Amino acid sequence: MIEIKNLTKKFGDFTAVDHLNLTIGTGEFFGLLGPNGAGKTTTISMLSTVLLPTEGEILIDGTRLDRKASAQKRKLSVITQEYSMRQDMTMDEVMEYQGRLYFMPKKEIRRKTEELLDFAGLLEYRYRTVRHLSGGMKRKLMICRALMIEPEIMLLDEPTAGMDALSRRQMWNLLRQLNVRQMTIVLTTHYMEEAEALCDRVALVSRGKLGSLDTPANLIADLGAYAVDEVIDDNTRSRYFKDRDEAIRYLSAAGGQASMRSTTLEDVFVEHVGQRLTRK
Amino acid sequence: MGIITVLWEKWVEFRRDFYKITVAAMISPLMYLIIFGMGIQTTSHGEPYLHFLIPGIVAMATMTGSFSAVAQNMTVQRLYEKALDQVMVSPTPLWQFILGQIIGGSLRGMYAGTVILLLTLPIRTGLVFNGWSFLLMFLNGTVFSTLALVLSFLSKSYADAPRYTSYIIMPMSFLCNTFFSTDQMPAGFRQVIGFLPLSQTSRMIRAISAGEDPGHIGYVILLLYLAIFTGISIWFIYKKKNL
Numbered sequence: 475m476i477e478i479k480n481l482t483k484k485f486g487d488f489t490a491v492d493h494l495n496l497t498i499g500t501g502e503f504f505g506l507l508g509p510n511g512a513g514k515t516t517t518i519s520m521l522s523t524v525l526l527p528t529e530g531e532i533l534i535d536g537t538r539l540d541r542k543a544s545a546q547k548r549k550l551s552v553i554t555q556e557y558s559m560r561q562d563m564t565m566d567e568v569m570e571y572q573g574r575l576y577f578m579p580k581k582e583i584r585r586k587t588e589e590l591l592d593f594a595g596l597l598e599y600r601y602r603t604v605r606h607l608s609g610g611m612k613r614k615l616m617i618c619r620a621l622m623i624e625p626e627i628m629l630l631d632e633p634t635a636g637m638d639a640l641s642r643r644q645m646w647n648l649l650r651q652l653n654v655r656q657m658t659i660v661l662t663t664h665y666m667e668e669a670e671a672l673c674d675r676v677a678l679v680s681r682g683k684l685g686s687l688d689t690p691a692n693l694i695a696d697l698g699a700y701a702v703d704e705v706i707d708d709n710t711r712s713r714y715f716k717d718r719d720e721a722i723r724y725l726s727a728a729g730g731q732a733s734m735r736s737t738t739l740e741d742v743f744v745e746h747v748g749q750r751l752t753r754k
Numbered sequence: 755m756g757i758i759t760v761l762w763e764k765w766v767e768f769r770r771d772f773y774k775i776t777v778a779a780m781i782s783p784l785m786y787l788i789i790f791g792m793g794i795q796t797t798s799h800g801e802p803y804l805h806f807l808i809p810g811i812v813a814m815a816t817m818t819g820s821f822s823a824v825a826q827n828m829t830v831q832r833l834y835e836k837a838l839d840q841v842m843v844s845p846t847p848l849w850q851f852i853l854g855q856i857i858g859g860s861l862r863g864m865y866a867g868t869v870i871l872l873l874t875l876p877i878r879t880g881l882v883f884n885g886w887s888f889l890l891m892f893l894n895g896t897v898f899s900t901l902a903l904v905l906s907f908l909s910k911s912y913a914d915a916p917r918y919t920s921y922i923i924m925p926m927s928f929l930c931n932t933f934f935s936t937d938q939m940p941a942g943f944r945q946v947i948g949f950l951p952l953s954q955t956s957r958m959i960r961a962i963s964a965g966e967d968p969g970h971i972g973y974v975i976l977l978l979y980l981a982i983f984t985g986i987s988i989w990f991i992y993k994k995k996n997l
Contacts (some may be wrong), residue, residue, distance in 0.1 A: 477759040486997070497846065521844055522842065522843040523843060523996055524838075524839050524842050524843070525995065525996055525997070526993075526994075526995045526996075528995070541842065541848055541992050542847075542848075542992065543989070544847060545844075546843070546947075547843060547844060547845045548845040550783035551844055552839070552843050554836065554839060555971070556834075556836050557836075558835065558837055558839045558840060559835065559837050559840060560763075560835060560837045561767065561835055562767070562770065567766055570758070571762075571840070572764075572840065572844075572989060574758075574759040574762060575756075575759055575844035575845075575846045576844055576845060577838065577845070577846075619840075644817075741756060
């Protein structure tokens with residue numbers, strides 16, 4: 475279980491994460507959603523101890539996480555937004571380095587490297603240096619590296635950014651398989667359909683503060699499961715209704731420039747972020 | 755053990771860039787030896803100047819070899835490749851990572867110094883290089899590896915590493931007992947320069963090469979630098995808020 479208590483991170487006068495409180499259960503697939511600059515990556519960086527909080531703390535299974543907490547760090551694996559690996563190492567060496575950092579026996583490192591690179595379709599490129607890999611191959615290698623150590627908790631910061639639709643779907647399937655094995659997954663993403671498809675619960679953050687926190691279905695239900703889009707002065711405005719008949723009545727009154735559809739998590743996100751920006 | 759992991763990583767790097775590392779370690783020292791030692795033939799204290807120069811160049815080569823092996827690598831890993839994140843999140847104790855960097859950097863410095871010794875062998879100077887000389891080369895390497903670690907943690911961009919070389923390493927190369935004795939410097943300045951690690955290493959390697967007793971104070975000074983820089987590096991890796 476991950477407990478985030480009062481987590482705050484300031485860079486000078488700028489507050490990137492502002493008194494964030496979250497509890498993520500074991501085996502949960504948790505999404506951290508927010509616009510650019512919301513503090514998602516900063517939160518992941520604090521979970522991976524690259525950044526230390528200005529205030530607050532993170533507990534992993536009841537024990538405080540810091541840079542000395544080797545037992546807690548043993549449970550974690552991170553896939554960062556950037557390709558955080560030695561560019562001059564081969565894929566094989568990247569995997570071996572990871573295995574060695576986690577004190578894996580050499581035989582096990584060799585076995586897992588072959589298994590994972592084969593699974594990702596990278597085995598034939600194993601002696602190619604990272605510098606000479608395509609973006610998609612680097613992303614797959616980062617996933618292989620994260621899975622090398624069979625973590626209990628996986629932190630994924632925008633893992634499908636820049637991936638084509640097919641690769642993204644393959645990644646979703648992989649993440650679902652891992653989650654079925656009771657792996658706790660914390661995901662940050664810009665793609666709302668990704669969060670809706672994968673996450674048990676999502677937290678909406680903006681300007682470092684936690685907004686809503688619930689299951690995607692509940693967040694949608696709270697806003698209203700039916701959306702009516704109206705075109706007014708070349709701008710599309712959406713109104714949300716909990717009751718279907720009410721939505722139909724509104725649609726009829728609106729005339730030809732309106733349409734009805736189901737509300738999505740993206741609507742929740744836009745409403746949430748829009749309100750916060752307006753309040754600012 | 756984390757130290758072995760870092761040494762393995764350094765070995766992978768060394769094996770891949772063996773020729774580049776070796777040529778880089780040779781070029782500047784070789785130029786100094788040719789220009790100052792053989793081109794401008796002169797004497798120092800009644801001895802050929804080359805006898806004075808070689809121990810200083812060996813000390814300088816260990817300094818630059820160790821410093822560049824760590825400074826460049828760590829700055830790029832921390833700021834550009836973000837590969838340090840992989841270490842930070844792993845269960846490898848970070849003090850072991852630091853120790854691995856220090857030993858690995860120092861071994862690279864020793865390699866650079868040894869290359870110079872091998873290159874000067876045919877000159878048959880009669881200078882003595884024994885186990886104490888190699889211990890000093892190693893110790894000097896550890897000091898400059900830790901200095902490189904400290905500076906790489908302070909770097910704000912990866913262009914800072916070459917800047918540190920210009921601000922710190924190059925002045926030390928010329929001033930610290932390499933090309934001329936610090937005894938010839940004005941009082942005050944002499945004491946400050948004499949206390950710098952390269953001055954001590956050059957002086958002691960030179961004393962050993964001439965068959966003299968280098969004394970113990972130099973070892974104490976080098977160990978003092980090592981302790982201070984190691985302490986700062988360990989503080990940075992455990993306590994620096996934004997790595």
